[in-house]
Amino acid sequence: MAKNLFISHSWTYSDTYDGLVKLLNAGGFDFKNYSVPKNDPIHNASNDRELYEAIKKQISPSSVVIILAGVYASYSKWINHEIDIAKNGFATVKPILAIEPFGSERTSKVVKDAADLIVKWNTNSIISGIEKLTK
Template sequence: MAKEYKIFISHSWQHSDTLEALRDLINARSHFSATYEESTKDKPINSESESYVKTRLAQKIGNSNIVLALAGVYASHSSWIEWELNKAIDLSIPIVGVVPRGQERISTIVSSRSIIDVRWNTESIISAIRAYAN
């Protein structure tokens, strides 16, 4: 039986279409199984308490085999993405940066924390997950 990977995708809610596109790309790959741990606009952590949100996110990151970080330059302006990546490092969860389609520049918030940064290509992304996931 093939391994099922638990993936946390660190993303900006303002760019949730990129999150969905990445999930679609991964899900379309045959002979690869993934579940997702991140919170989304459709399934948010409903709380005004930053402490509670961080606790829930830490649990989700800790339950993951790998964190994929969308490495668009917008990531450099998100304190939540930076916090999620730092938490992944604290929890020894490997981080792979994924450069959104068409982006030339990438966020140093992501690239300084990732094991590797890959382009928007199914095989590159799947290969990185298989190579680096816990």
Template sequence: MAKEYKIFISHSWQYTDTLESLRNLINARSHFSATYEESTKDKPINSEDESYVKTRLAQKIGNSDIVLALAGVYASHSSWIEWELDKAIELDIPIVGVIPSGQERTSTIVSSRSIVDVRWNTESIIAAIRKHAK
């Protein structure tokens, strides 16, 4: 039986369309199975208590085989993305940066923490997950 990868996608809530596009890209790949751990607007962590939110996010990251970080420039302006990536490093969860389609510039917040950055291409993303997931 094929491995089912648990993936946490670090993303900005302002760009949930990019998150959904990445999930769709991964889910459309035959012979590849993934579940997702991140919080989304559809499945938020319903709390304004930052400590509680960080605890829940840390659990989700820690339960993941890999973190995919959307490496658009907007990531450089998100303290949450930076925190999630630093937590992944602390928990020894590998990080792969995914450069959104059409992006020329990328976030150094992501590229300085990722094992590798890949372009928006199904095979590159799947290969990076298979190679680097724990």
């Protein structure tokens, strides 16, 4: 059965997001992606409240919120909003899986502190992390 995932990411660093999706696909993992890619009209929201609500709508059907824990995440107000939505926006908390970027020595303390589980950048760790958080 497919897992419903919301993959948080910075549109500025969309290569990392694309790499993660490729890893999951290469591992034969069955998932539905509720993320907000750069070419999605959601990012043209007319104000922050509209964007917040649109992101909340995307996270709603997800069973896990995945956040790439690169150091850039510490400086993204939207990742902070996504953490808040996952933790406080629904009757049932959405677990957060933090992924430490490949070869990264510095990661986001904000993301790691919010995470229910932290894994390394490799297919098996990521897939087993998702499985563990959706049992």
